[in-house]
């Protein structure tokens with residue numbers, strides 16, 4: 759898939775990031791993720807993996823205590839609103855807007871800097887062709903299969919020109935064949951876009967396909 763990023767080539771850097779709940783530390787993280795690398799975060803349920811993604815993305819539940827710095831190149835992320843962080847999100851469920859057709863879902867993600875109805879339409883058509891769903895603009899998302907929804911969700915995220923990707927169990931609702939295909943499509947897109955990514959998964963095959971380092975978060979105590 760063609761790169762849809764602005765190509766900032768920035769490392770995602772965690773400086774003494776600590777997330778706690780009710781006084782108990784869930785995780786500590788101090789490391790960098792270079793562009794094109796996918797850092798896999800694994801560990802038992804309840805150890806704070808999803809909370810880490812929420813902290814980076816700017817939507818951490820206020821029940822949590824979090825500290826430490828998150829940088830994307832020379833931009834500090836943790837002190838700015840979520841909309842300014844330019845992180846692309848992919849979750850287990852492909853959350854497409856139900857009141858918009860597929861084309862509108864994709865166009866919604868396009869940056870305002872891409873002007874003109876024709877130019878925007880062309881970018882959407884191109885994105886659909888890249889995920890092997892050409893001409894599906896007018897389809898109601900409710901009529902798509904799970905695999906098609908997952909591909910549209912990936913295309914939508916990439917069209918937003920993210921500078922980092924946050925993936926929370928993005929393939930776990932797909933069956934084995936689709937899962938392998940989506941892994942390939944997603945990881946190739948991240949490498950081509952040359953942006954850092956964090957993948958939370960319980961599946962070792964996901965981690966192996968991601969090809970980057972694996973951080974194992976410990977049990978909560």
Ligand SMILES: Nc1ncnc2c1ncn2[C@@H]1O[C@H](COP(=O)(O)OP(=O)(O)OP(=O)(O)O)[C@@H](O)[C@H]1O
Pocket residue numbers: 779784801802803804805806807808809810819821
């Ligand atoms: N709003 C909340 N208030 C209190 N506790 C919460 C809240 N949200 C999550 N938790 C708890 O915080 C802990 C960390 O949750 P989190 O979802 O980050 O873990 P996780 O490692 O991603 O788990 P899983 O692998 O099951 O998705 C869990 O014990 C969870 O039950």
